[in-house]
Amino acid sequence: xxxxxxxxxxxxxxxxxxxxxxxxxxxxxxxxxxxxxxxxxxxxxxxxxxxxxxxxxxxxxxxxxxxxxxxxxxxxxxxxxxxxxxxxxxxxxxxxxxxxxxxxxxxxxxxxxxxxxxxxxxxxxxxxxxxxxxxxxxxxxxxxxxxxxxxxxxxxxxxxxxxxxxxxxxxxxxxxxxxxxxxxxxxxxxxxxxxxxxxxxxxxxxxxxxxxxxxxxxxxxxxxxxxxxxxxxxxxxxxxxxxxxxxxxxxxxxxxxxxxxxxxxxxxxxxxxxxxxxxxxxxxxxxxxx
Ligand code: SIN
Numbered sequence: 001x002x003x004x005x006x007x008x009x010x011x012x013x014x015x016x017x018x019x020x021x022x023x024x025x026x027x028x029x030x031x032x033x034x035x036x037x038x039x040x041x042x043x044x045x046x047x048x049x050x051x052x053x054x055x056x057x058x059x060x061x062x063x064x065x066x067x068x069x070x071x072x073x074x075x076x077x078x079x080x081x082x083x084x085x086x087x088x089x090x091x092x093x094x095x096x097x098x099x100x101x102x103x104x105x106x107x108x109x110x111x112x113x114x115x116x117x118x119x120x121x122x123x124x125x126x127x128x129x130x131x132x133x134x135x136x137x138x139x140x141x142x143x144x145x146x147x148x149x150x151x152x153x154x155x156x157x158x159x160x161x162x163x164x165x166x167x168x169x170x171x172x173x174x175x176x177x178x179x180x181x182x183x184x185x186x187x188x189x190x191x192x193x194x195x196x197x198x199x200x201x202x203x204x205x206x207x208x209x210x211x212x213x214x215x216x217x218x219x220x221x222x223x224x225x226x227x228x229x230x231x232x233x234x235x236x237x238x239x240x241x242x243x244x245x246x247x248x249x250x251x252x253x254x255x256x257x258x259x260x261x262x263x264x265x266x267x268x269x270x271x272x273x274x275x276x277x278x279x280x281x282x283x284x285x286x287x288x289x290x
Contacts, residue, residue, distance in 0.1 A: 122175035143271030
């Protein structure tokens with residue numbers, strides 16, 4: 001295995017403060033995810049708490065907050081600390097334009113996110129991140145976990161020759177692909193954009209792999225056959241390299257905030273015919289750049 005760099009950013013564990021506003025951040029794995037304890041997101045965070053959460057987000061990429069009994073307003077207020085809210089791509093008529101319902105039950109024929117992906121990468125400016133708050137977990141009491149994969153490490157673990165090959169390539173991300181076999185809602189303008197295959201995180205500058213199965217149609221500089229083979233190899237690398245992954249087991253009231261710029265996720269649908277329900281709010285991002 002090639003030598004790879006672990007997170008360059010200092011990890012945050014505990015930040016003791018005498019005024020009682022401290023909280024703890026416990027890593028889920030050495031390279032991805034952390035559980036944050038001691039914060040009540042129904043309350044406004046202090047500037048110091050907000051700064052620490054932002055640091056933890058950049059260091060761990062996926063933050064898990066337990067036992068949060070949130071209204072939509074609480075959820076939106078917390079999301080807005082990270083930037084303007086990102087509208088839902090194809091909102092259901094009459095619904096809140098910033099809240100995506102994630103719902104599955106015995107009548108579901110498919111569920112959102114059941115495969116490795118990043119959200120909305122066909123957009124010119126995909127979201128910075130998403131916050132999903134689940135209020136219902138499968139009745140069986142298990143199943144419905146979400147897996148996350150660290151795209152910095154996915155890049156770092158490639159061979160030097162493969163890194164050199166991918167540098168400078170661009171890929172088309174096509175918003176029509178996830179709708180294959182279905183009709184997008186009337187008026188939905190399907191996004192299609194070209195992004196570098198290797199991009200830099202806009203806040204940390206760290207490189208990462210930026211292609212994903214549901215949205216990436218092809219690598220522009222390669223023939224179709226070459227592009228399919230390279231993308232398939234990269235997706236297998238992402239799916240099979242467990243060192244890149246962390247797993248979140250949900251409870252009612254869990255909120256998870258992931259960095260959509262450097263993490264892919266996979267909502268595992270292993271609980272049919274049971275039900276699972278939550279609400280997701282995303283934050284605006286910027287154009288991915290090499
Ligand atoms: C998604 O945002 O893709 C769904 C995530 C989940 O249901 O865990």
